[in-house]
Every structure is written in C-alpha cells, then in structure tokens.
Amino acid sequence: MDSFEFTKIAGAVLSALLLIFGVKTAIDMNVGHTPEKPGFVLPAAAPAETAKPAEAAAATAPAAGGGEEVVALLAKANPENGKAIFTKCQACHVSEKGKAPTVGPNLWDVVNRPKASYPGFSYSDAMKKKGGDWSFAELAHFLHGPKTFVPGTKMVFSGLPSSSDEADVIAYLATLADTPVPLPK
Ligand code: HEC
Incomplete structure (x- = not known):
C-alpha cells in the first residue's frame, strides 16, 4: 500500500469518526435538554414537618x-x-x-x-x-x-x-x- 492509499484510508476512517462524533453530539444536545426528575430532593422538602412543595402536592394529590x-x-x-x-x-x-x-x-x-x-x-x-x-x-x-x-x-x-x-x-x-x-x- 503506497502512502497515497494510506492517506485515503486514514482520511476515510477519520471522517467516519467525525461523523459518529457529530451525530452523537447532536443527539446529546437534543436529548440532554429533556426535563428529568431532579436527582435529589431540596432540603426544604425533606422533613415531613415542613410544608410540601406545591409541585409535589399536585403530583401526588x-x-x-x-x-x-x-x-x-x-x-x-x-x-x-x-x-x-x-x-x-x-x-x-x-x-x-x-x-x-x-x-x-x-x-x-x-x-x-x-x-x-x-x-x-x-x-x-x-x-x-x-x-x-x-x-x-x-x-x-x-x-x-x-x-x-x-x-x-x-x-x-x-x-x-x-x-x-x-x-x-x-x-x-x-x-x-x-x-x-x-x-x-
Ligand atoms: C405499590 C405497592 C405498595 C402499596 C400499595 C403500599 N405499600 Fe407500603 N410499602 C411498599 C414497599 C415496597 C415498602 C418498602 C419501602 C422501602 O423499603 O423503602 C413499603 C413499606 C411500608 C411500611 C414500612 C414497613 C417497615 O417494615 O418498615 C409501612 C408502615 C407501609 N408500607 C404501610 C402501607 C400502608 C398502610 C399502605 C396502604 C395505605 C401501603 N403501605 C401501601 C409497597 C406498597
């Protein structure tokens, strides 16, 4: 394989990687912004003695x-x-x-x-x-x-x-x- 062929193959591999990375980034950018449940509960909501946050009250009625x-x-x-x-x-x-x-x-x-x-x-x-x-x-x-x-x-x-x-x-x-x-x- 001469060096020109090697360059072509390397180029193809690189552009494939770029494409995969690009698509993944595009997906992450879109998916990453869907609202998720918070991974923690705010301290104010933790003890049952304090008032329930309105949101939780509405969700569980x-x-x-x-x-x-x-x-x-x-x-x-x-x-x-x-x-x-x-x-x-x-x-x-x-x-x-x-x-x-x-x-x-x-x-x-x-x-x-x-x-x-x-x-x-x-x-x-x-x-x-x-x-x-x-x-x-x-x-x-x-x-x-x-x-x-x-x-x-x-x-x-x-x-x-x-x-x-x-x-x-x-x-x-x-x-x-x-x-x-x-x-x-
Ligand atoms: C959908 C299923 C489900 C229903 C319906 C449910 N429970 Fe539970 N309950 C659980 C599970 C699972 C646990 C264990 C919780 C944990 O480990 O965090 C639990 C834990 C408990 C505990 C703690 C017991 C211990 O040994 O520490 C009590 C008390 C309890 N439930 C009472 C009730 C009562 C009273 C009702 C009805 C008004 C009820 N549960 C309805 C699934 C349920």
Missing part, C-alpha cells in the same frame, strides 16, 4: 392537611373502616403473622416496630437509613406522603384521599398484633 392532622384524628379513628381501606395496601402488603413478605414488608405488628426490620424483606437504602421505630406519628407522616417522609423509598404509593382515611388505616394497623397498641388519646 395527597389528603389535605399534614401528618400532624392525621395524628390528631387517631384518637377517634375507626379501625373497622381502616380494615376496608387496608385492601388498597394489600396490593403490596400481607399482614398475617409470620407470612412471607410480598412486594412490601409484612405489616403484622408494625406499630412501634423498628423501621426496615421485617426479616427477609429487601428494603430501600433510604428506609434502612431512616432509623427509629414506627410510632403512630411516623406512620402518619409516612402514609401521608411516603416520598416526602422517606425520600427514595420504594413504596410507590401516593397517599390516601383523606386524612381521616389515613388515621383509620393506622388504627387498623394497631390491631394487628398479639397485644394491640392503644391509640394515642
């Missing part, structure tokens, strides 16, 4: 009020109604003592249980890092806005339509134990 409102409703919550509402949770949760977890962890005896502790269930890192026990207040905040209370949780659930429904379902969870946990007064 949770019940009005906050987790505190749910806690306040617990004293007169209706576990029977909660049992009926719990059928929505059963898409992902079993709640019979000793039964193997399904999509979500088994919820038998969940009130006052340490978070992310059901044996044999693979929790998200976010839930494992949250720490502490499932007090009534923490359950209220979590059910009211799972992704607000535990950013990064794998519980894909947007919340119940009303705070009293949330209180009722928590009152039902409290009955799921050998010794049911008394509701806060």
Whole structure:
C-alpha cells in the first residue's frame, strides 16, 4: 500500500469518526435538554414537618392537611373502616403473622416496630437509613406522603384521599398484633 492509499484510508476512517462524533453530539444536545426528575430532593422538602412543595402536592394529590392532622384524628379513628381501606395496601402488603413478605414488608405488628426490620424483606437504602421505630406519628407522616417522609423509598404509593382515611388505616394497623397498641388519646 503506497502512502497515497494510506492517506485515503486514514482520511476515510477519520471522517467516519467525525461523523459518529457529530451525530452523537447532536443527539446529546437534543436529548440532554429533556426535563428529568431532579436527582435529589431540596432540603426544604425533606422533613415531613415542613410544608410540601406545591409541585409535589399536585403530583401526588395527597389528603389535605399534614401528618400532624392525621395524628390528631387517631384518637377517634375507626379501625373497622381502616380494615376496608387496608385492601388498597394489600396490593403490596400481607399482614398475617409470620407470612412471607410480598412486594412490601409484612405489616403484622408494625406499630412501634423498628423501621426496615421485617426479616427477609429487601428494603430501600433510604428506609434502612431512616432509623427509629414506627410510632403512630411516623406512620402518619409516612402514609401521608411516603416520598416526602422517606425520600427514595420504594413504596410507590401516593397517599390516601383523606386524612381521616389515613388515621383509620393506622388504627387498623394497631390491631394487628398479639397485644394491640392503644391509640394515642
Ligand atoms: C405499590 C405497592 C405498595 C402499596 C400499595 C403500599 N405499600 Fe407500603 N410499602 C411498599 C414497599 C415496597 C415498602 C418498602 C419501602 C422501602 O423499603 O423503602 C413499603 C413499606 C411500608 C411500611 C414500612 C414497613 C417497615 O417494615 O418498615 C409501612 C408502615 C407501609 N408500607 C404501610 C402501607 C400502608 C398502610 C399502605 C396502604 C395505605 C401501603 N403501605 C401501601 C409497597 C406498597
């Protein structure tokens, strides 16, 4: 192969590379600008105690009020109604003592249980890092806005339509134990 032929081949290879690079850049320029979900949650949105950002509230359409409102409703919550509402949770949760977890962890005896502790269930890192026990207040905040209370949780659930429904379902969870946990007064 003489040097002229080599130059032609090298030139062809180079222009092919340029073309590939050019097309890739063009694609990146277009694709790179499609809106993506932010990879982090702004600190202001992280604690459930603070107000929800309007955007998150619109996206998940949770019940009005906050987790505190749910806690306040617990004293007169209706576990029977909660049992009926719990059928929505059963898409992902079993709640019979000793039964193997399904999509979500088994919820038998969940009130006052340490978070992310059901044996044999693979929790998200976010839930494992949250720490502490499932007090009534923490359950209220979590059910009211799972992704607000535990950013990064794998519980894909947007919340119940009303705070009293949330209180009722928590009152039902409290009955799921050998010794049911008394509701806060
Ligand atoms: C679409 C499936 C799905 C639905 C519906 C769902 N959950 Fe969950 N839930 C999960 C998953 C998955 C987890 C584990 C979350 C993690 O590891 O981040 C979880 C975790 C939980 C936990 C924490 C338990 C623990 O052991 O730490 C509670 C409490 C809970 N869910 C209650 C409920 C209640 C009450 C409902 C109904 C109102 C409900 N969930 C509806 C999937 C679901």
